[in-house]
Amino acid sequence: DQTLFDARAWPLLRQAVRGSDAARWGAVDTKRRLGFQTAEAFLAALSADEVARAAAERMEFGTRNLSEVKLRFEGGLVGSNDVTRPELEAATAERELVRASGAAQNGVLILANFLHEPVADSLALPDSLLCRAARAVPPASLDLEAASKRRPDLVSERARVASLRAGAWEPLFRF
Numbered sequence: 001d002q003t004l005f006d007a008r009a010w011p012l013l014r015q016a017v018r019g020s021d022a023a024r025w026g027a028v029d030t031k032r033r034l035g036f037q038t039a040e041a042f043l044a045a046l047s048a049d050e051v052a053r054a055a056a057e058r059m060e061f062g063t064r065n066l067s068e069v070k071l072r073f074e075g076g077l078v079g080s081n082d083v084t085r086p087e088l089e090a091a092t093a094e095r096e097l098v099r100a101s102g103a104a105q106n107g108v109l110i111l112a113n114f115l116h117e118p119v120a121d122s123l124a125l126p127d128s129l130l131c132r133a134a135r136a137v138p139p140a141s142l143d144l145e146a147a148s149k150r151r152p153d154l155v156s157e158r159a160r161v162a163s164l165r166a167g168a169w170e171p172l173f174r175f
Contacts (some may be wrong), residue, residue: 010173011170011172012167015167017163021156021159021162022160026152026156029156038111038115041107045107045111046125048103048104049107049123052097052103055097055100056097059090062089062093066083
């Protein structure tokens with residue numbers, strides 16, 4: 001017995017081709033999403049770094065204010081109660097500096113994890129990106145049909161559904 005023609009091969013071939021298309025478009029979508037997550041991690045790390053810089057300035061201001069108040073106290077110009085508030089402010093600024101520095105280091109580590117390479121401790125502002133973002137956006141046409149055809153996640157899902165439909169025809173070709 002030799003099978004000369006197996007009709008089941010056609011729906012299975014269509015299923016395999018559509019499944020391959022779905023996997024290829026799924027990979028494109030995964031890369032796109034990874035790019036967005038990396039950009040988000042960069043902006044989060046950049047923001048945390050700026051917060052840490054502001055906390056360092058607050059700490060410097062609090063320390064300078066405390067030293068001035070202590071000099072006034074030693075000169076007898078203010079009482080001991082007037083020293084308590086700057087001490088509390090300096091301690092709070094120090095705590096916030098430690099928290100902000102930890103968040104900045106955490107942001108850099110998350111970004112390094114996305115990039116799979118070490119990242120410099122201080123990040124530079126993307127000036128060209130900020131200039132482009134500041135420009136007015138021209139009005140876009142709302143061609144939702146064309147936009148949905150370009151989205152890799154939707155194309156992948158359509159190909160997956162087509163693969164499943166092609167596979168559903170296979171039992172009909174068995175006889």
